[in-house]
Amino acid sequence: MNALSVNFIAVAAIYLTLVLAIGWFGLRKTKSEEDFLTAGRSIGPWVGGAVLAATQISAGTLVGTVGRHYATGVSWVWVWPGVWCGWLVSAIFVGPKLREVGAVTIPEYLAARFHSEAVRVLSAIFIIGAYMILLVAQYQACGVVFESIFGMRPIYAMGILAISTLLYTTWGGVRSSSYVDFLQILIVVSGLVLSVPVLTYYFGGISTAGSFLKSIEPRLVGSWYNGKQLLGFSLSFGLAIAAAPYEMVRFNSMRDKATVRYAIGVCFLFQAVIGSCVLLMGLLTRALFPSLPSPDQASSIMAMNILPSLIGSLFMVALLSAIMSNVNAILLVTSAGVSHDIYGRCINPHASDGVKLTINRVSIVVMSLFPIWFALRRYSDVQSIVVLQTRFIASFFFIPMVLGLNTKGGSSRSAVGAMLGGIAGCLCWSLWSARHVTNVDAVEVGIACSLLSYLAAKTLDTRHDRIRAADAEA
Amino acid sequence: MRRLRTSYARVWRWSQLLALVILELPAHAQTSVAHLAEYHAVVTFATQREARVTATLKPEAGVLIPSLLLARLRGDHLLEITASDAEGELPIRTSDLPGAVLLTLSAPSSKPGGLLQIHYLVTSNNPLERIPLPTVSLPMFPEQRTVSIEAKLPVGMTAVGEGFPVLIWHSPVQGETRLFDVPSVLAVKIRTDNTVTWRSRLMTASGLSTVGMFTFLGAGSLFWYLRTQMRQSGRS
Numbered sequence: 001m002n003a004l005s006v007n008f009i010a011v012a013a014i015y016l017t018l019v020l021a022i023g024w025f026g027l028r029k030t031k032s033e034e035d036f037l038t039a040g041r042s043i044g045p046w047v048g049g050a051v052l053a054a055t056q057i058s059a060g061t062l063v064g065t066v067g068r069h070y071a072t073g074v075s076w077v078w079v080w081p082g083v084w085c086g087w088l089v090s091a092i093f094v095g096p097k098l099r100e101v102g103a104v105t106i107p108e109y110l111a112a113r114f115h116s117e118a119v120r121v122l123s124a125i126f127i128i129g130a131y132m133i134l135l136v137a138q139y140q141a142c143g144v145v146f147e148s149i150f151g152m153r154p155i156y157a158m159g160i161l162a163i164s165t166l167l168y169t170t171w172g173g174v175r176s177s178s179y180v181d182f183l184q185i186l187i188v189v190s191g192l193v194l195s196v197p198v199l200t201y202y203f204g205g206i207s208t209a210g211s212f213l214k215s216i217e218p219r220l221v222g223s224w225y226n227g228k229q230l231l232g233f234s235l236s237f238g239l240a241i242a243a244a245p246y247e248m249v250r251f252n253s254m255r256d257k258a259t260v261r262y263a264i265g266v267c268f269l270f271q272a273v274i275g276s277c278v279l280l281m282g283l284l285t286r287a288l289f290p291s292l293p294s295p296d297q298a299s300s301i302m303a304m305n306i307l308p309s310l311i312g313s314l315f316m317v318a319l320l321s322a323i324m325s326n327v328n329a330i331l332l333v334t335s336a337g338v339s340h341d342i343y344g345r346c347i348n349p350h351a352s353d354g355v356k357l358t359i360n361r362v363s364i365v366v367m368s369l370f371p372i373w374f375a376l377r378r379y380s381d382v383q384s385i386v387v388l389q390t391r392f393i394a395s396f397f398f399i400p401m402v403l404g405l406n407t408k409g410g411s412s413r414s415a416v417g418a419m420l421g422g423i424a425g426c427l428c429w430s431l432w433s434a435r436h437v438t439n440v441d442a443v444e445v446g447i448a449c450s451l452l453s454y455l456a457a458k459t460l461d462t463r464h465d466r467i468r469a470a471d472a473e474a
Numbered sequence: 475m476r477r478l479r480t481s482y483a484r485v486w487r488w489s490q491l492l493a494l495v496i497l498e499l500p501a502h503a504q505t506s507v508a509h510l511a512e513y514h515a516v517v518t519f520a521t522q523r524e525a526r527v528t529a530t531l532k533p534e535a536g537v538l539i540p541s542l543l544l545a546r547l548r549g550d551h552l553l554e555i556t557a558s559d560a561e562g563e564l565p566i567r568t569s570d571l572p573g574a575v576l577l578t579l580s581a582p583s584s585k586p587g588g589l590l591q592i593h594y595l596v597t598s599n600n601p602l603e604r605i606p607l608p609t610v611s612l613p614m615f616p617e618q619r620t621v622s623i624e625a626k627l628p629v630g631m632t633a634v635g636e637g638f639p640v641l642i643w644h645s646p647v648q649g650e651t652r653l654f655d656v657p658s659v660l661a662v663k664i665r666t667d668n669t670v671t672w673r674s675r676l677m678t679a680s681g682l683s684t685v686g687m688f689t690f691l692g693a694g695s696l697f698w699y700l701r702t703q704m705r706q707s708g709r710s
Contacts, residue, residue, distance in 0.1 A: 190690050198679045202638040202661045204547050211573025212545045289655045293613040308680030
């Protein structure tokens with residue numbers, strides 16, 4: 001066993017003990033389903049901001065984005081402005097308004113807004129489907145990391161991830177996950193901030209590394225992607241974040257509207273640091289190890305072979321904690337969809353709080369195991385799976401969420417139309433563009449279809465209303 | 475019960491099919507990739523300012539190494555670059571790129587899948603801290619530690635700090651490591667035995683980052699403690 005493995009086990013053991021302690025604390029404080037899903041609406045701005053950042057920073061960032069920078073260089077950094085625009089939209093048009101409404105889950109809000117149980121069930125189903133794809137990416141990243149460090153078979157790594165995340169998710173719900181997220185983001189930021197100077201030093205400076213990368217492939221320090229491709233990626237991430245159900249659930253746990261805005265500002269701060277570090281890590285790892293077999297390995301190879309063993313261990317724990325945080329957030333959102341929106345409304349509307357809480361915990365267990373089968377098959381690199389998921393979320397969710405919160409009118413038909421139109425447009429375009437060269441991203445088609453369906457259904461409804469009103473007058 | 479099982483199987487089959495369709499979307503066309511089978515580099519320091527490198531590369535059977543890159547590091551000079559295979563010296567052309575030297579082999583004289591050796595001298599006006607190693611665009615075979623890097627120091631010299639990649643020192647003057655992938659540099663700080671102090675051991679990348687980590691944890695804990703104390707005093 002090498003120095004990294006020993007240090008990693010020690011750091012990970014300390015971290016897991018802290019996580020379980022927080023989970024136990026959350027369990028003691030959780031008395032009802034609402035308490036489980038919203039932490040009694042008690043989270044402040046700093047913990048809230050860290051939670052928002054931790055929820056977004058996942059394997060997609062620390063494995064996928066590092067890998068993307070490794071493979072394609074600087075230009076992927078232009079996706080971040082899209083992410084931040086998404087946060088701005090969220091801070092102005094979504095977060096505070098949603099917090100004011102005070103719904104426990106996002107489908108619950110949509111059902112109340114459009115006066116329709118069909119909207120609730122459909123949105124819950126779509127959320128569960130889309131987030132299962134994201135879970136696949138998280139499990140796959142975890143498998144790659146453990147395989148690189150310990151030579152462990154990915155299925156065991158995924159099993160460990162599922163069990164450890166399950167414990168603190170099923171115990172304490174949003175309260176414990178919020179405090180664990182706060183701890184995680186501190187570890188992620190410290191791990192990243194300490195790693196970059198070490199990498200820079202080993203290659204003899206950023207400008208030397210830049211020149212070497214230019215010699216490997218000029219596009220690494222120039223434009224790998226063209227403007228249209230970057231716009232597509234930015235839109236996928238930005239629109240998905242602006243309407244991301246698992247981020248919105250976090251707004252519900254915050255004290256009030258002002259706390260939500262403040263927390264989004266804090267979240268920006270964390271993300272700016274993380275985004276810059278991740279860019280430099282990807283580029284410097286490429287300079288130090290120019291020919292890795294897979295870009296997904298860049299993070300783990302960097303931690304294992306480049307960083308000093310203690311910092312490498314801290315980075316690996318940060319990475320695993322980010323994966324756990326993301327898995328936890330996804331499980332909370334999807335299980336809420338099952339227990340609160342599908343079971344609690346459609347299957348057994350008279351179910352007690354206790355029964356719904358049990359259903360919630362059972363669904364967490366089932367959904368944490370389901371994606372392992374798919375993750376073991378490694379369909380694509382981690383970041384591509386994340387991009388795919390953001391495309392779907394943006395396509396079916398952005399229009400009904402943002403228009404629903406900020407405009408009057410719109411019926412259940414327009415909401416259902418927007419969701420079905422968005423997902424159909426995105427899916428069909430993805431299938432078509434897999435075989436044809438195109439500069440139009442699936443998310444652009446998805447959003448356009450969703451908006452058109454929403455407006456078309458709204459216009460039809462208005463006409464129907466006018467005809468009915470005229471009939472009634474007659 | 476059988477009906478339930480059949481419908482369960484059908485749902486499972488359909489969910490698998492749907493996942494296959496969705497997850498296959500981002501998959502790019504998989505092309506077969508050629509690999510490097512073995513890589514061995516020996517860096518022999520003559521003095522603090524001069525080192526000779528011999529790198530031996532073996533591609534997988536039937537694969538040809540068309541070119542190699544040597545990083546151009548600040549203050550380093552690359553001299554006497556030659557290439558050879560089992561049959562003797564090979565003609566090689568060097569071209570200067572912005573941050574590297576490109577070594578191009580004449581294809582007819584190098585055998586596909588055969589051993590290739592690159593030799594060169596690295597000199598600097600200051601003590602050498604980074605030695606460029608030749609890299610190729612071929613990845614190594616996954617899950618096999620077939621890359622070995624060896625450093626040999628003259629008697630009376632010693633390595634300070636961990637360096638990159640981390641070498642295991644079998645004796646004060648000979649260190650070695652085995653890796654999964656080929657690094658582009660060997661970063662090692664060497665000093666004469668009588669100039670090594672506790673300060674020079676601490677002022678390394680690993681030493682400073684470890685101190686940084688403990689400072690961060692200490693400052694964070696102190697901040698947390700003081701905040702809790704202030705809140706408690708505010709309440710009382």
